[in-house]
Amino acid sequence: MIRSTATIALAALALAPAWAGAHEPEDAPQQTAQPRQVTVVLAHPDDELPMAPALAALARQGVRVQIAYATQGDAGPGVSGMAPGKELGEVRLKEAFCAAEALGAASVASLDRGDGRLGLDAHREGSPAARLLTDLGAWLGEPETIITWGPDGGYGHADHRMVSAVTTQIVQALPSGRRPKLLYLAIPTGRLPPIPQMAGWAVTDPALLTESIAYTPADLAAAKTAAACHVTQFDEATRAGMMGLFDATMWQGKVHFRRAF
Numbered sequence: 001m002i003r004s005t006a007t008i009a010l011a012a013l014a015l016a017p018a019w020a021g022a023h024e025p026e027d028a029p030q031q032t033a034q035p036r037q038v039t040v041v042l043a044h045p046d047d048e049l050p051m052a053p054a055l056a057a058l059a060r061q062g063v064r065v066q067i068a069y070a071t072q073g074d075a076g077p078g079v080s081g082m083a084p085g086k087e088l089g090e091v092r093l094k095e096a097f098c099a100a101e102a103l104g105a106a107s108v109a110s111l112d113r114g115d116g117r118l119g120l121d122a123h124r125e126g127s128p129a130a131r132l133l134t135d136l137g138a139w140l141g142e143p144e145t146i147i148t149w150g151p152d153g154g155y156g157h158a159d160h161r162m163v164s165a166v167t168t169q170i171v172q173a174l175p176s177g178r179r180p181k182l183l184y185l186a187i188p189t190g191r192l193p194p195i196p197q198m199a200g201w202a203v204t205d206p207a208l209l210t211e212s213i214a215y216t217p218a219d220l221a222a223a224k225t226a227a228a229c230h231v232t233q234f235d236e237a238t239r240a241g242m243m244g245l246f247d248a249t250m251w252q253g254k255v256h257f258r259r260a261f
Contacts, residue, residue: 034058034061034063035063035143035144035145035181036063036064036144037063037064037065037066037143037144037145038055038058038063038064038065038066038143038144038145038146038147039066039067039068039140039141039143039145039146039147039180040055040065040066040067040068040105040146040147040148041068041070041136041140041146041147041148041163041167042067042068042069042070042148042149042163043069043070043071043115043118043149043157043159043160043162043163044069044070044071044072044073044076044092044115044159045069045072045073045092045093045095045096045099045230046073046092046095046096046099046230046233047069047149047160048067048096048099048100048103048226049099049223049226049227049230049242049243049246050154050185050187050246050250050255051147051185051255052099052103052222052223052226052227052243053215053219053220053222053223053243053247053251053255054213054215054219054254054255055067055103055104055105056102056103056104056215056218056219056220056222056223056226057213057214057215057216057219058213059103059104059105059106060104060216060218060219064106065103065104065105065106066105066106066107066108066109066143067096067100067105067107067108067109068108068109068110068111068136068139068140069093069096069108069109069110069111070111070113070118070132070136070159070162070163070166071089071110071111071112071113071114071115071116071117071118071159072089072090072092072093072110072112072115073088073089073092073093073115074086074088074089074092074114074115075088075115075116076088076092076115076116076233077232078230078232078233078234079232079233079234079235080231080232080233082232084115088232089112089115091232092230092232092233093110095229095230095231095232095233096108096110096229098226098229099226099227099229099230100226102222102223102225102226102228102229103222103223103226104222109139111132111135111136111139113128113129113131113132113135114128115159116158116159117159118132118158118159118162118163119158119159119161119162122162129162129166132162132163132166133166133169133170136166136167136170137170140170142178142180143180144180144181145180145181145182145183146167146171146180146181146182146183147183147184147185147257148163148164148167148168148182148183148184148185149161149163149164149184149185150164150184150185150186150202150204150258151164151165151168151184152202153202154185154201154202155198155200155201155202156200156202164184167182168182168260171260172260172261181259182259182260182261183211183257183258183259183260184257184258184259184260185255185256185257186203186204186208186209186256186257186258187201187202187203187204187250187256188203188204188206188209188250188256189203189204189205189206190203191203191249191250191252192249192250193245193246193249193250194249195245204256204258206256208258209256209257209258210258210259211256211257211258211259212254212255212256212257213254213255213257214253214254215251215253215254215255220243220247223243224240224243224244227239227240227242227243228240
């Protein structure tokens with residue numbers, strides 16, 4: 001997801017959590033209707049963190065949350081000092097299970113299609129993207145709602161963009177009676193955390209953000225526990241401060257989404 005330092009934790013201390021007292025305008029986005037099952041399709045372990053309290057809120061309300069990672073994150077050592085490869089992927093997958101448990105997710109799947117390779121020769125038969133299209137289409141089943149990265153990929157990461165594109169391709173081909181709601185994670189314009197590491201993240205006009213999922217302090221606490229799982233990716237101070245920073249800036253009590261269509 002993001003590669004950060006203790007700056008996140010320090011910034012979080014300077015910003016009081018805003019969710020409890022946030023003012024909502026009359027035309028604020030409505031919360032999503034509660035489905036029975038939500039499938040989250042992501043590229044790497046730790047990609048769940050920008051939406052973590054929303055997933056905890058859904059699980060707490062009895063929604064079956066399942067998460068699929070297109071890769072194991074085997075090319076991203078983060079702060080671990082580990083070499084890219086199989087061992088790193090196995091450790092990161094364990095971190096994903098740890099985070100999923102903290103958030104109350106019912107299941108986790110790893111499609112293992114190669115970290116950093118989803119965009120390579122995507123149009124060719126047998127490419128990582130083509131195999132992901134086949135695997136994901138078979139795995140998805142018929143959830144009521146699917147959440148994934150937007151076309152921006154958060155900050156332009158090619159794997160994120162490809163996961164978004166493949167998921168969208170699958171959903172748009174389904175007939176209307178079987179087509180699930182497809183939601184793209186988004187950050188409202190003007191809500192980026194004020195740290196250099198996130199200056200390049202994409203934002204979305206709030207007028208397009210017609211869906212949101214509210215969370216409670218307990219859900220935020222679950223998100224903090226999930227962040228603590230990703231030891232390979234972030235130092236201790238960053239893991240401790242990241243969710244508080246997001247709460248005070250881009251979330252403010254609700255995680256925001258844009259409907260694909």
